[in-house]
Amino acid sequence: MIIGCDExxxxxxxxRKPRRTTEIWxxxxxxxxxxxxGPDGLIELNQLGAFLWLRFDGLHSLSDILIELxxxxxxxxxxxxxxxxxxxxxxxxxxxxxVSTWDPLEGVCMNKGRQPS
Amino acid sequence: xxDVLFIQPPIPSPSRLYAKDHVMTAPxxxxxxxxSSIIRRGYDADIIDLEVQDMNVQELREVVIACDPGxxxxxxxxxxxxxxxxxxxMLREAVPDAxxxxxxxxxxxxxxxxxxxxxxxxxxxxxxxxxxxxxxxxVLQSHGSLRDIQGxxxxxxxxxxxxxxxxxxxxxxxxxxxxARHLLPLHMYSAPGLIITGxxxxxxxxxxxxxxIAGSRYRLRSPSDVVEEVESMRSAFGLxxxxxxxxxxxxxxxxTREICSELIRRDxxxxxxxxxxxxxxxxxTLQAMRDAGCKIVQFGAESGSQKILDSIRKGIxxxxxxxxxxxxxxxxxxxxCSFMLPHPRDTWETLEETKxxxxxxxxxxxxxxxxxTTPFPGTYxxxxxxxxxxxxxxxxxxxxxxxxxxxxxxxxxxWDIREIYMDMVLLSLxxxxxxxxxxxxLIAEIE
Numbered sequence: 090m091i092i093g094c095d096e097x098x099x100x101x102x103x104x105r106k107p108r109r110t111t112e113i114w115x116x117x118x119x120x121x122x123x124x125x126x127g128p129d130g131l132i133e134l135n136q137l138g139a140f141l142w143l144r145f146d147g148l149h150s151l152s153d154i155l156i157e158l159x160x161x162x163x164x165x166x167x168x169x170x171x172x173x174x175x176x177x178x179x180x181x182x183x184x185x186x187x188v189s190t191w192d193p194l195e196g197v198c199m200n201k202g203r204q205p206s
Numbered sequence: 207x208x209d210v211l212f213i214q215p216p217i218p219s220p221s222r223l224y225a226k227d228h229v230m231t232a233p234x235x236x237x238x239x240x241x242s243s244i245i246r247r248g249y250d251a252d253i254i255d256l257e258v259q260d261m262n263v264q265e266l267r268e269v270v271i272a273c274d275p276g277x278x279x280x281x282x283x284x285x286x287x288x289x290x291x292x293x294x295x296m297l298r299e300a301v302p303d304a305x306x307x308x309x310x311x312x313x314x315x316x317x318x319x320x321x322x323x324x325x326x327x328x329x330x331x332x333x334x335x336x337x338x339x340x341x342x343x344x345v346l347q348s349h350g351s352l353r354d355i356q357g358x359x360x361x362x363x364x365x366x367x368x369x370x371x372x373x374x375x376x377x378x379x380x381x382x383x384x385x386a387r388h389l390l391p392l393h394m395y396s397a398p399g400l401i402i403t404g405x406x407x408x409x410x411x412x413x414x415x416x417x418x419i420a421g422s423r424y425r426l427r428s429p430s431d432v433v434e435e436v437e438s439m440r441s442a443f444g445l446x447x448x449x450x451x452x453x454x455x456x457x458x459x460x461x462t463r464e465i466c467s468e469l470i471r472r473d474x475x476x477x478x479x480x481x482x483x484x485x486x487x488x489x490x491t492l493q494a495m496r497d498a499g500c501k502i503v504q505f506g507a508e509s510g511s512q513k514i515l516d517s518i519r520k521g522i523x524x525x526x527x528x529x530x531x532x533x534x535x536x537x538x539x540x541x542x543c544s545f546m547l548p549h550p551r552d553t554w555e556t557l558e559e560t561k562x563x564x565x566x567x568x569x570x571x572x573x574x575x576x577x578x579t580t581p582f583p584g585t586y587x588x589x590x591x592x593x594x595x596x597x598x599x600x601x602x603x604x605x606x607x608x609x610x611x612x613x614x615x616x617x618x619x620x621w622d623i624r625e626i627y628m629d630m631v632l633l634s635l636x637x638x639x640x641x642x643x644x645x646x647x648l649i650a651e652i653e
Binding site: 108110111112113114116124126188191 | 216220221223289292604607609621625627631
């Protein structure tokens with residue numbers, strides 16, 4: 090399941106377009122890894138993490154990303170890719186480096202104290 | 207019911223979710239000035255600052271419907287421009303009878319583009335304290351003519367755009383009423399004591415739009431009027447820490463010293479910070495500032511390479527900057543320096559010079575901050591992209607956030623720029639892998 094929600098929400102969640110919360114990051118072109126500076130400090134992402142990070146731009150939906158992952162790793166079962174994506178996304182969210190959806194107006198008007206989704 | 211409601215749109219980037227815990231926030235003083243001009247004309251005014259106020263879109267809609275304004279004013283920077291348009295669409299549906307006017311730095315240079323959006327009725331270019339009251343007369347009282355309102359742009363009946371000449375820049379700034387701070391949630395800002403003592407900038411920096419917005423001639427308030435406002439802010443709102451937010455607070459050093467003398471004479475016992483240019487300040491003035499409660503002085507450094515400083519027409523000498531920073535430190539001020547990169551002619555070598563300079567400053571105890579060069583409207587940079595060897599790679603103004611590369615230079619592509627920006631941010635943080643020693647923390651340090 091994507092980001093640990095029940096089946097009824099799966100379709101909605103798959104349509105979500107995650108957005109990274111920091112633009113202070115760099116790509117190593119030698120080994121295709123990314124280093125990002127988030128609210129809680131530095132984080133290093135490996136090649137797959139970097140691939141996903143570049144797509145957490147608020148334009149790609151999780152389902153689109155999953156399809157791309159399938160093309161990239163045809164030997165891996167789709168269920169496994171979905172699990173990997175879910176775990177990676179949850180990890181970045183726990184580090185406050187990504188939000189699962191972002192509307193430039195609604196998102197920033199969110200109530201104080203309400204955690205970003 | 208409120209006659210005129212001003213709204214500060216929020217920044218569209220999610221970085222603000224966490225940045226607001228660390229980066230300095232200050233009230234939208236320009237809206238405060240507009241509101242006080244409206245009030246002086248005899249109308250009601252209110253301000254909503256969505257940058258800090260606790261409100262989602264639905265709640266905003268309900269508040270605006272309850273206010274039932276006749277005129278809605280939305281402020282725009284380049285970064286908030288698209289959010290202003292999004293808000294305007296929502297507000298047009300919520301209060302269809304209200305007229306919507308956009309003002310601010312972005313639409314001052316993109317007025318026709320803004321009027322291509324049906325939800326925008328008017329655009330006011332440049333300084334608008336006088337024009338906004340005349341527009342309120344027209345909208346609320348059917349008094350006067352749109353053609354007579356300076357700086358106003360609007361669609362005529364045939365759909366074409368009428369663009370009135372911009373107003374003459376106001377010389378007598380002392381004649382303006384103080385900003386309507388009572389309409390702002392001052393307790394929600396980390397730097398609520400923002401005050402403007404003058405307008406205009408004589409600098410010719412290619413990356414800055416200040417001259418195009420406020421003119422190239424300094425227009426300065428009298429020291430007594432400035433200190434009077436400080437005193438009123440202190441007594442009315444209990445503020446003890448002030449931020450003189452002029453582009454160049456020390457534009458005329460003798461006048462800066464007069465302000466300092468007056469602050470001391472009135473025994474206000476306040477602390478404050480300001481921005482300055484190294485070519486408009488001297489040790490005597492820095493000492494006077496320190497004696498009057500100044501704690502932090504921000505210098506625009508931009509680069510550690512003299513060749514690059516000359517190429518961006520910064521008009522300063524690195525040696526002079528070093529001398530003034532040393533003087534500030536010796537006096538007991540905390541100097542900070544802002545940098546920008548990459549400049550059009552920057553190379554890996556000149557960026558190394560900048561890094562070395564930043565390291566040198568850190569060694570002395572000077573704080574630094576860095577941003578990505580961005581071609582904002584009204585700047586020489588934005589008008590001469592091609593001749594400067596720049597390539598625009600991102601036109602989505604939602605991302606003009608000082609961190610996202612939106613241009614590539616002759617020597618650097620977007621990946622290079624991300625790399626050098628991040629390296630410089632880390633250097634500015636002193637190698638500490640945490641965001642959070644920006645100016646808000648500096649304020650906390652000295653309070």
